[in-house]
Amino acid sequence: MRLCIRLVEVVTAIAIGAYGFNLDVKFPLKASGKPGSYFGYSLAVHEHNADKWILVGAPRELNFNSEVSGALHQCQKRGGDISCTTVTNFPSDIEAADQWLGASVVSRNGTAMVCAPRTGEKAAGQCFYGQGSLPSFTSYMPWNEAFCEVGFSAALSSDGKRFYTGGPSCELNAGRLIASTGPDEFNPDLLSGDLAFYSYAIAAGNVLNKREGLVASVGFHQNSNFSGKVVLIDSLAGLRMVSSLVGYQSGEHFGASLAVFDINNDGRDDIVIGAPHHTDYKNSEIKFDVGAVYVYYQTSKGLYQRGSPYELLLKGQTTGAQFGFAVAELGDTNGDGIKDLAVGAPYGNGGSGTVYIYHGSQLGLRSQAGQVIHGNSFNPPIRSFGFSFITGGNDFDRNAYNDLIAGAYLSDMVVHLPARPVVKVQSEISFDPAFITLEKKECQVPSATTGGSPVAVSCAKLRYCLVYGGTGVPSNINTNITITLDVKQPKANRLLFMKTNDNRLTQIIGLTEKTKLCKEEMVYVRPDIRDKLSSMEVNLVTTLVETPGPLSAILDIYEGKGFSSNLLSIFKDCGSDLVCIPDLQMKAFAISETYIQGSDERWTIDVEIYNDGEDAFGADFYLHLPPVLSFINTDKEYTDQSVLCFPPGEINGLALRCEVGNPLPAMKTARLRVILQPTPGDDAFVSFLAETNSTNAEKDNTKNDNSKLMQLTFKAETKLALSGWSRPEALVVNMTALQLNESTALPQYTQFYEVQNVGPSDVISAKFRIVTPTHTPEGFAISELTAQPTVTEGKANCDPVQLTSNPNVGLINIDCITEKVNNSERVVIRLNGRLSSEALLKQLNTDIFTLRTVMTANITGLPYGQDGSQIPVVKTEVLVNVTKITKELNVLKATPWWIPFVSAIVAVLVVAAIAGVLHRLGFFRRNRPMPMTATLASGPESQPLQEKGENPKRPMSETDNMVDEESS
Incomplete structure (x- = not known):
């Protein structure tokens, strides 16, 4: 019966969803199954003579009774289409209910096998095999044990004659591996008690030093901390276990997927092991189920060893992606003659799935993916992309490059990505001369580049050549080349092209297959460069001018990408080794x-x-x-x-x-x-x-x-300068007033004392003392302070003092401490005082007294902790002479306050009365004579005195003007 499986026409990949190399994501082909059938759950390619089919398992497809029985589909690419047919030629007595037919599909050397691991009421499992053009399938049930799920995994020998089926649930999940040469002959594996889910995955290949063997995984192994285990089995010696490889991390499911093929082209098969539940603990945020893939290279002795260079670890990056859930050999997809690897992460990228393509090389698998393809890069997006692959590599479009066919069971879809022909470009750069001598200037820079007359510069000839080839490539291509000069110092612009005065040249060059093309350009060195030692690196980068359409050629990303580099060295007089070593x-x-x-x-x-x-x-x-x-x-x-x-x-x-x-x-x-x-x-x-x-x-x-x-x-070097002055400078006492107890008879005075830092350095702190007298030597009081000392300028603190002193002492000591005094700054202290009468009245024989105030200062702190005690103490004094005089006083009785007040009022009234009388008598009025040339018939004999020109009724006459002139 032919299903209504449509070809999804060529679609364009979303730019953000895929990147990489030659698998053509712009022109994929997609085939879809019935919704919910898990179409694409398993894949295999079957060949017979010149025919080639894609076998697709759909284990949840409904039968005619609407039961979940599963199905196998046979698809074939016809031109630009993929058409699929449901395979119905199974035995008539096949039990259909919930058997999951198509859970595993394998094909090798003309033999195909499809399994239904849930066959029977107790899921014993069975398989079906067919050969040639698959006219019919024969039932194969090598082991009938309840809940064994035989056919969960399956493999075929290279000749297609030996069947290997796995039942990981046999013996209460201990697992069983069954090998046979047909439906009637089989040799069950002898199990050890520490195995669990044995034969979860199976793969066959030349793993025993170029001799065929079998690789089987143990899902969880207690002796390996439940990380998983893979065993190598000699399939020709009674399924004898030869060696094993154990996982690294508990629960990573080491061995969930297997692939056996020659990765480094040394003739010995290597082993690829998937561990999809590997967890990344190295980041600050633990990433669960990122997945990992372990690659083991077979040594010349047929052994598999751990550690570099025999082991390579590839790790996923996304939580829950399960990188390594599926691994498969793709064959040679990029035309280098070495097989490549596909790794599926079906639950990555938000569940759309991701496929990673790793290319092989003579040195082993390249550790960086050559291409990454996301399921959401297709239109419409698909889910679980990379759940299954076709193993072994197949060229369905017959262009000599193997393609990728991957299943996406959650979207019930199979995607075919054809491989594009790979153009391998070789390029080279050379210079003539190989060394450039700065003293040798044989070229001239055009005046436009220097702003003046041409300048002689050192120059060289740059020669570059290109040639291309490859399998199935066009006979003619266009390349876009970019040559960059002095790439390590692009801002210095030491080396420039002569014709463009730039350090970069881009142009399109047409090439013919296997025909070498060379061109030349002149380059020169700027005369003002600073770095004359390091060589100038020149790079040539090639890109391909691609043609639209499917299977168009693409440029290689490895050795054939057309990149070349060379150095133009500056000649140095450094001897034969050209290396200058200064001292x-x-x-x-x-x-x-x-x-x-x-x-x-x-x-x-x-x-x-x-x-x-x-x-x-x-x-x-x-x-x-x-x-x-x-x-x-x-x-x-x-x-x-x-x-x-x-x-x-x-x-x-x-x-x-x-x-x-x-x-x-x-x-x-x-x-x-x-x-x-x-x-x-x-x-x-x-x-x-x-x-x-x-x-x-x-x-x-x-x-x-x-x-x-x-x-x-x-x-620090500095010194202090002191000065003082008094206001007034001398004091005079009228003894007559003093004897009459006049309050103003004893004069007051103000004194100022200044401490100045004359530098040049700062003063951190200083002390100074002012000693002012209060009594004469005879013990009589002569002066007293009327207030506490006051700092009027600068920063200082003075101790409080008693304003009067003991007659036995006769002095007041004023102690002050300054804060930091910078160069040229000063501190000023003010003292307020007045004379006392005792000495003036009792020392009758003394007419002049001298008040002598002394000020001393010393530095107590200097910058940088220097000792200021060595700096001499400075001193100054202020002398004030007090002179006694005798002067007669007019002792007048005080006038009551009301007399001046009343006198002022009376005076005002008298003046007002006189003014009133004069006004009444006309004193303030005067007669003005009439003008000689009157213009009015009559006028008053007297008028108020007016300024000239103020009377608008009377114009000015010449007489008026004459009078004004005479007056002036």
Whole structure:
């Protein structure tokens, strides 16, 4: 019966869903089964003569009685279509209910076998085999045991005559492997007690030193910490177990999938083992069921060993993807003659599934996937892509490249991805001359590139060649090549194309198969390059101008991708080995090892760099300056003109960099003097490094004189200056007023005392004392303070004092402590006082008294913890003369307050009365004569006095003007 299985026409892959190499995701073919049938659960390719079919298992397809019996479909590619037919030629007595026919399908050398592991009421399992063009299938039930599930796994020998079936649930899940040469002859495996789910997967190949053997997995093995185990069996010696491989991680299901084929083309089959439940514990977030694949290479002795180089681990990246659920040999998909591997992760990428293609090589399987294909890259997206594969590799479109056929059972679909022909391009680059000599300038740069007259430059001829070949490739192709000059230093632009003045050249070149094409371009070196030591690498990258449509050629991604590289070296006078080994010797001397804080003087370092070896290219001097040292300049008179310095900044950081030679020739010396401005901080000293190096390295035993640790010590030197003054400067006492007890007879005074830091360094702290007299030597009071001392400027604290003192002492001591006083700053203290009458009245023979106030100060703290006790104490004094005089006083009786008040009121009234009388008598009015040339018939004899021109009724006359002039 022919199913209604439609060909899904060519679809375009979504760009984000797939990337990679030559399996054509843009033009896939897809065949679909009945919904829910698990179409694509298992796959095999069956060949007979020139015919080739795809066998597809659908274990949950319904039969005519609507029972889940399963089915086998036979599909064939016809032109651009895939047509499928349901296989019905099974024995008539086949038990159909829930048997899962098609759970496993294998075919080899003209023999096909399909199994139904749930056959029977107790799932004993059975298989069916057919040969040739599959006219009919014969029942094969080698072991009848309840819940055995024979046919869960199956394999055939290379000649197709030996059947291997697995029943992992036999013997209460111990598992059984059954081998036979037909339906009647079989040899059941003898089981060990520590096996569990034996024969979960089976594969056959030349695993015994080029002799055929069998590989079977044990799903969970207690002696391997339940990680899984794979055993190697000699199938020709009574199924004798030869060796085994054990998993690494508990529960990873090592051996869930198997593939046996020659990966590195050495003639010996290698083993690929899937572990889909491998968990990644190395990340901060544990990733469960990422999956892993283990690859074991067979040694020349027919052994499989662990560890590099005999073992390769491929790991999945996505949680739950189950990378390694299915593994399969694809044959040669990229035309290099070496077989490739497909790895399925059917639950990755959000459940759409992912297939990874790993290409083989002479050195073994490449550790990076050459192509990654996601199930959601197709339109419409599919699920569980990569659940099953066709093993062995098949070229269905007959273009000499094996294709990929993968199943997606959750979408009931099989996807066929044809392989595109691979173009292998070989390219090469050469230079003439092979070395470029900077002193030899044979070319000229056009004036447009320099902004002036042509400049002579060093140049060379770049020659590049391309040729291509490959199996089934077109006879003519177009390539897009890009040549990049000096790829390691693209911003430096040391090497440029002569015709474009750019470091990159792109052009399309047509090629004919197996015909070498060469072209030439002139390149030149810029005259102002700094790096004259390292070679300039030139790369040629090739891309293919692809033609649209299915099975169009694609460029190789490995050795035939058309990439080439070569070096253009700069000729150096370095002897026969062309390697310059310099010997730089640096001397650095400071003008002084100490610096006075606050002096604002500049500090210099003299540097001499001598090259006692071969030419030093890119020779530099570095001064790693601390923040307290600022670069000012270099001394032009002392520094060589060839030395160029770059101040600290974003590029150099805090380091001063000076170019001292490029190259600094052998036996030559470079000199420079660096001028710095120190800005001392809190540290007593700073250390910093001065060093020199070059682009071409020195020998290690000559580097000890390439650097020097320098140190600058900061010191403090300063002194204090004291001054004082009094307001008023002298005091006079009227004894007459004093004797009459006048309140103003005893004058007050104010005194100021100043402590100034005259530098140059700062003062951390200082003490000073002011001693002011209160009594005469005879013990009579002469003065007293009227208030506590006050700090009017600066920062200081003074101890409180008693405003009067003991007659026996006669003095008041005022003690003050300053805070930090910077250079040129000062502290000012104010004293307020007044004279006392006792001494003035009782010492009758003394007419002049002298008040002598003394101030002393000393430094108690200096920067950097220096001892200030060695600095001398400074002293100053303020003298105030008090003079007694006798002066007669007019003793007047005080006038009551109301008399001036009343007098003022009376005076105001008198003035007002006089003004009223005068106004009434007309004093404020005057007669004005009439003008000589009157314009009015009549006018008043008298008018108020008005300013000229204010009366609009009377115009100005000439007489008025004359009067004004005479008046003026």
